[in-house]
Amino acid sequence: MTSVSPPSASGPASLIGRLADRYDRHRGGRAVIGWWVVTRLIIIALMSTIESFVVGDVFYYWRKTAALWEVGLPSTLNEYPTPVAWILWLPYGLSAGHRVGYLVAFIALMMVLDGAFCYLLWRMNGRRHDRAIDFWLVFVLLVGPLAYLRFDLLPAVLAGGALLYARRHPWVTGAFTGLGAAIKLWPALLMPAFLAHRPGRKDASATFVGVGFGLALLSLLLGGWGRLVSPLTWQSGRGLQIESVWATPLMILRAIRPHAWVVDISRFQAYEIFGSGVGSMLLLSNLATVVGFVVMIALFARGFRTDPSPIAVGLVILSVVAIMVVTNKTLSPQYLLWLGGPMAALLAMKAELAEDERALIRRLGKQLVLLALLTHLVYPSLYDGLLGRQGHVMIIISTVAVTLRNLALVLFTVEVCRLAWRFLGPEQQKGRHGSVAALR
Numbered sequence: 001m002t003s004v005s006p007p008s009a010s011g012p013a014s015l016i017g018r019l020a021d022r023y024d025r026h027r028g029g030r031a032v033i034g035w036w037v038v039t040r041l042i043i044i045a046l047m048s049t050i051e052s053f054v055v056g057d058v059f060y061y062w063r064k065t066a067a068l069w070e071v072g073l074p075s076t077l078n079e080y081p082t083p084v085a086w087i088l089w090l091p092y093g094l095s096a097g098h099r100v101g102y103l104v105a106f107i108a109l110m111m112v113l114d115g116a117f118c119y120l121l122w123r124m125n126g127r128r129h130d131r132a133i134d135f136w137l138v139f140v141l142l143v144g145p146l147a148y149l150r151f152d153l154l155p156a157v158l159a160g161g162a163l164l165y166a167r168r169h170p171w172v173t174g175a176f177t178g179l180g181a182a183i184k185l186w187p188a189l190l191m192p193a194f195l196a197h198r199p200g201r202k203d204a205s206a207t208f209v210g211v212g213f214g215l216a217l218l219s220l221l222l223g224g225w226g227r228l229v230s231p232l233t234w235q236s237g238r239g240l241q242i243e244s245v246w247a248t249p250l251m252i253l254r255a256i257r258p259h260a261w262v263v264d265i266s267r268f269q270a271y272e273i274f275g276s277g278v279g280s281m282l283l284l285s286n287l288a289t290v291v292g293f294v295v296m297i298a299l300f301a302r303g304f305r306t307d308p309s310p311i312a313v314g315l316v317i318l319s320v321v322a323i324m325v326v327t328n329k330t331l332s333p334q335y336l337l338w339l340g341g342p343m344a345a346l347l348a349m350k351a352e353l354a355e356d357e358r359a360l361i362r363r364l365g366k367q368l369v370l371l372a373l374l375t376h377l378v379y380p381s382l383y384d385g386l387l388g389r390q391g392h393v394m395i396i397i398s399t400v401a402v403t404l405r406n407l408a409l410v411l412f413t414v415e416v417c418r419l420a421w422r423f424l425g426p427e428q429q430k431g432r433h434g435s436v437a438a439l440r
Contacts, residue, residue: 027129029122032137036118039141040111047107047145054380055103058149060269062102065092073223078230079268082219083182087151110148114140117157117341121348124164132348135365139340142372143333146379150334155184159321160341162187162194163314164348170200171207178212182219185231186324186338188212189296193316196303235330239272239282242386243378244331245406246285247273251386255399263387270330271387285329292323295417302424311353311361314346315420318364322413331406333379336372343368360419367412374405 047055064077065088077085091109095101121132140147147153158180165172173194180187191208195201220228240247242263250273254261261275299316308316321338325331347365350358378386378401385394386402 029127029129032118032122032129032133035137036115039137040114042141043145043148044107047148051145051380054145054149058103058106059099061088061106062092062099065089065102066097074227078227079234081182081185081231082223082227083215084151087154087183107148110151110153113153113157114147117160117344120161120164121344125348130348130350131362131365132344132350135347135369136340136344138369139344139372142369142376143337143340144376144380146334146376147337150332150337152184152334152337155180155187156337156339156341158183158341159187159190159317159338160343160345162190163310163317163342163345166194166197166200166204166313167310170194170197170204173200174204174207174209175211177204178208178210178215181208181212182215186321189320189324190317192296192300193303193313193320196300196306196308196313196316198307234268238268238270238330239266239274240278240285241330241332242271242273243333243402243406244285244329245326245410246281246288246329248403248406250275250277250281251399252403253277255396258388258392258395270332282329285327288327292327295323296320299417299420299424302421306424306426308424310349311346311357312420312423314342314349315416315423317342318346319413319417319420322409322416326406326410326413333375336368336375339368340372364412364416364419367408367415371405371408371412374401374408378402378405 061077065085068076068085068089073082073085077088091102091105094105094109118133118136121136122129125132158176162173162176162180165176174191177187177191177194180190191204194204216228240250242251250261254263254273254275261273263271263273266272296319299319303312303316306312318339321342325335325338343365346361350361353361378398382394382398382401384390385398388395
């Protein structure tokens with residue numbers, strides 16, 4: 001009888017498997033610190049070399065902050081809520097108003113915020129190195145220097161932290177969400193999902209009102225009514241941003257006929273598309289926003305009827321953020337960060353999940369990592385091509401990239417909304433550790 005030897009493991013798949021095994025064997029606190037340092041040094045290296053041009057927004061913050069004493073708070077950074085002007089003053093003070101120093105201080109503060117959230121994931125997981133930390137390390141790396149050159153990392157981390165503390169300390173969740181709403185407005189929409197859990201409702205709502213409305217009142221007193229509502233009027237006046245989901249059909253047509261549409265920077269400091277069909281796509285975006293709010297309300301109502309599990313709340317949070325991103329007429333690349341914080345927090349909730357449920361959540365995490373990679377490809381890698389500065393061929397290539405990213409983003413939104421609805425179901429609440437094979 002001839003014995004058959006097992007096939008020898010060789011090739012790229014074997015190498016990846018061995019590297020993965022080695023990585024799993026060396027998990028721990030030191031590994032977290034080591035990989036954080038390595039991945040963040042890569043970001044700094046990109047920022048210092050081939051992607052150095054993305055620092056422009058930070059210098060814009062510096063100019064506006066420097067002009068604060070001359071023009072006053074009511075005329076400064078009107079596109080952002082008033083507390084943002086106070087936050088952006090912090091790196092200005094640390095750098096004594098020096099232009100390059102402001103850039104260094106701003107990046108340092110974002111890195112501290114990034115590291116603090118990574119530590120929070122570590123601590124909330126019983127000081128274990130798990131997939132939630134791996135996701136955060138890779139996700140921020142793939143977003144790239146942009147993560148440290150905009151302040152969107154702050155609301156992303158606040159949303160993730162709010163989800164992590166939702167059952168342990170609801171008052172922290174309310175405070176984080178209130179602060180996030182004061183900085184970027186959209187986190188206010190997350191609050192109904194957190195309030196669906198009855199035991200923590202009182203504490204969470206009290207601190208949300210105290211922090212959120214307290215900062216709004218302070219903004220009104222110091223900046224006036226016009227400054228308080230200026231972010232809303234600014235947003236309503238914006239056009240169709242070229243990276244948005246709703247600009248995609250026109251961008252595809254423009255790739256075929258580049259001279260039929262104009263892509264240019266608007267007075268809102270964003271690149272928008274101008275020409276035939278723009279009004280119709282803006283109308284569709286507005287209608288989609290209404291439909292998105294209806295979906296959010298339906299999820300909130302279902303959650304209030306079932307007293308949802310933490311995993312269900314996390315899925316609702318992701319759904320709300322994703323809906324806001326895909327229905328909006330504007331979509332800047334840093335918006336993807338908003339999804340990263342809640343996704344990392346959701347991955348950290350593995351203890352209460354069955355294995356098939358963990359697989360579903362890990363799948364969402366992988367999709368979001370792919371979205372980060374595609375977004376980095378769109379901006380800054382292919383952005384000059386998208387603007388038409390590198391010829392017709394690059395317009396086509398960059399348009400394909402942004403189309404794939406937007407299609408993937410829409411599919412992610414549909415998937416996470418579907419899972420949120422199912423996990424909010426009464427049968428899911430009764431059998432938390434049952435199989436979810438029926439959900440597929």
